[in-house]
Amino acid sequence: MMASFVDxxxxxxxxxxxxRKLEIQRTISSISSMFVSPKNIDDTINVALQKICELCGCxxxxxxxxxxxxxxxxxxHEYCPVGVTPQKDSLQDLxxxxxxxxxxxxxxxELIHITDVSTLTEEASAEKEILEM
Known part of the structure; x- marks a missing residue:
């Protein structure tokens, strides 16, 4: 008897x-099409931010x-899921x-993608402080 295994x-x-790449492309395409002729630009931006948040898991x-x-x-504009306290009002005139x-x-x-605020270096201490709030 002979057996063959493939990893x-x-x-x-x-x-x-x-x-994942297809998911990113679909999201980008969806967001792009929303801005072709939006009825309300602020609502459209908020939905786009939601889609970005969901895509990135942030x-x-x-x-x-x-x-x-x-x-x-x-x-x-700010999007945060239920249970996350909005910070928009405190992020004015910075x-x-x-x-x-x-x-x-x-x-x-350069891209700014922070996956874990606690890992920010001393160089980003001001940013770390405000993000920890």
Whole structure:
């Protein structure tokens, strides 16, 4: 009797990766189509933030608007799931200089994806402090 075994672990991993990429593409496509001719831009932005939050599995997602002089920023839109306390009202008129790590990343067009606030380095101490709230 002869037996043959094939380890399909790598195939399963590849399939999971493909599924995740498809999920990301579907979400991006869905969000993009919502902005073609929105009836209410604020509602549309809020739904988009919800979809982003759900896709990433995060506790909240924000949009900040920078002042014309680039010195201040305000949280204009926020989504957080049930059970997470909104912070939008307390994130107003924030001096950009307060967040050097974030601003450096933004100026370099780098992605800011924080999976665990507690792991932020000393370099991001100001950002860590506000995110821990």
């Amino acid at each position: 399909i672990t790598e195939i399963k991993k590849a399939n999971l990766l493909i599924e 506790s909240r997602s924000y949009i900040f608007r920078f002042s014309n002089d680039g010195e201040w920023m305000n949280n204009t 001096p950009v200089s307060m967040f050097p790590w974030w601003m450096d990343k933004l100026h370099k067009d």
